[in-house]
Amino acid sequence: MAGVTLEQLRDLHRPFPAEAIHWRAQTVSKAGDKALALAYLDARDVMDRLDQVCTPAYWQSEHFDGGNGKLGCRIGLFIDDQWVWKSDGAGDTDVEAEKGAFSSALKRSAVSWGIGRYLYDIGNVWVPCESKEYQGKTRFVKFTDDAWNHVRNRAAFLPRTAKEAA
Template identity: 40%
Template sequence: MSETVWARLAEPFPPEAIQWRIETLSKDKRRALVVPYVDARAVLERLDRVVGPEGWFDAYEVLSTAPPAVKCRLTVLGITKEDVGEGDSLKAAFSDALKRAAVKFGVGRDLYRLEKRWVAYDPETGRFTPPSLPEERKPEPQELIDRLVERLKDAGLGMEAARIITRYGGYGKTPEETRRLYGELRNLLKQAHG
């Protein structure tokens, strides 16, 4: 599997795709500890979009019906990974198993970086207000390039850095271009300090 495919599978989900579920309630039932998740359909759409419907397949094995537990064997571009899911029903266990197997390909892994959060909970309605997500950050390579450009500007090399970035059309169209861009900017900084 190429780095490009991996990066596309592992892209963070947009905020509107992220949902929250209650993990536990406080003793007084006025606060809920919620965790982020995405629906299994979002995982299926990601797989279809990145590798196409013909680029992946899944197989399941019911391990237990009480409590429900299912193993998913997910194959993406000829590579197979598997994991076990649980739930209140077999349907939930199937979904959980798919999502857990997909995480091994990077899908939804960014959700693990979002922290569980305590929110106000209304015990009469069973409702809570989902937490707001942190502002969307640029991918790490872009942040590194931005910091490097700031250092180049401080060294009086802003115009030279801008020419290099323009040649790549921004941050580069592929991870390989992004690496080459970073390398050229780094070499420019080394020459300035050399």
């Protein structure tokens, strides 16, 4: 029972299909016509990747109090007959604060194993958007175009084959 192999560890780094990547607005331009889009993965996609690559038997996660209102998560993989752990943490999120902290901590911990790490290399992506004025501030409403259409070197961030997307 050796657990996860080196080849499987490399598979954690595979890019996700474009439709698995979600985008959120970090900030809106002064004119309100563009928003800085940040790419992210859903926590379920992270868990699915771990299940596909490691099988459910060879990975586990546990959350812990990270102090100062932060929640930590560590992900363990069974490698060479021992558990190897990596961790990270997150604070409450704007939407469903506690649930969001659990998901964010898991996703951040998964990045330390290489899952979705490439998304940090996408750079600044300004996407046309709809916004509205609320209490004197410009607020994001929705993107009006697919963020992938505004990613420089888009092909470098997407799977080239069906196997890479699996």
